[in-house]
Amino acid sequence: xxxxxxxxxxxxxxxxxxxxxxxxxxxxxxxxxxxxxxxxxxxxxxxxxxxxxxxxxxxxxxxxxxxxxxxxxxxxxxxxxxxxxxxxxxxxxxxxxxxxxxxxxxxxxxxxxx
Amino acid sequence: xxxxxxxxxxxxxxxxxxxxxxxxxxxxxxxxxxxxxxxxxxxxxxxxxxxxxxxxxxxxxxxxxxxxxxxxxxxxxxxxxxxxxxxxxxxxxxxxxxxxxxxxxxxxxxxxxxxxx
Numbered sequence: 001x002x003x004x005x006x007x008x009x010x011x012x013x014x015x016x017x018x019x020x021x022x023x024x025x026x027x028x029x030x031x032x033x034x035x036x037x038x039x040x041x042x043x044x045x046x047x048x049x050x051x052x053x054x055x056x057x058x059x060x061x062x063x064x065x066x067x068x069x070x071x072x073x074x075x076x077x078x079x080x081x082x083x084x085x086x087x088x089x090x091x092x093x094x095x096x097x098x099x100x101x102x103x104x105x106x107x108x109x110x111x112x113x114x
Numbered sequence: 115x116x117x118x119x120x121x122x123x124x125x126x127x128x129x130x131x132x133x134x135x136x137x138x139x140x141x142x143x144x145x146x147x148x149x150x151x152x153x154x155x156x157x158x159x160x161x162x163x164x165x166x167x168x169x170x171x172x173x174x175x176x177x178x179x180x181x182x183x184x185x186x187x188x189x190x191x192x193x194x195x196x197x198x199x200x201x202x203x204x205x206x207x208x209x210x211x212x213x214x215x216x217x218x219x220x221x222x223x224x225x226x227x228x229x230x231x
Contacts, residue, residue: 002182015229020214031217033216033217033218035219035221040123040223040224042118042120042205042207042221042222042223042224043205043207043219043221044221045215045218045219048215048216048217048218050216056216057216058215058218063162065166075176076156088157090159092219096217097216097217097218098216099143099146099147099209099210099211099217100147100164100166100209100217102164103161103217103219105158105159107157108157108158108159110157
């Protein structure tokens with residue numbers, strides 16, 4: 001089944017404890033991205049990757065890191081999480097990094113930073 | 115700058131009522147794409163429709179219909195004869211080349227629709 005998977009789905013952590021949220025897609029998509037969803041703000045892009053080893057900042061990159069060493073994986077790293085990073089996170093993939101291609105979203109990761 | 119505005123933060127209707135969710139967008143692109151997504155209480159994002167800027171024909175899919183008005187930069191979504199299962203948060207989104215960020219989606223703030231029995 002074609003899908004985007006994220007792990008973990010739920011995470012409660014404490015300020016400053018490094019964490020990684022994994023994202024994997026099995027559709028051989030070139031484009032992957034991370035969004036965070038906050039009430040009233042919709043989803044905002046954190047980072048994106050046009051292809052392997054090519055990543056760039058989205059609208060809200062502060063406090064996050066990403067890497068794209070393999071085409072299928074795009075982990076999101078929070079080196080020193082803070083309470084303002086409490087949010088619902090979505091990973092997405094798309095066949096190409098061109099406007100208009102449908103984005104396939106993962107199930108979401110709900111992160112709470114205490 | 116690209117922007118999507120969903121002015122209605124919350125709408126409450128009684129089952130079988132028709133409801134329209136508004137979406138207004140801003141972009142400098144001449145070619146762009148508009149999307150609607152549904153987020154049910156379970157939290158996942160469900161793709162509903164994609165429309166490109168050159169196709170102003172309205173679309174109907176069952177009880178769902180979309181009205182694209184380029185002249186007023188709007189892409190409104192109507193649910194006819196609403197049902198309790200339509201209760202969800204609905205997002206309008208825009209994708210274009212203005213931001214030079216690949217296939218980035220610019221989302222509106224979302225409209226929470228509650229359909230009461």
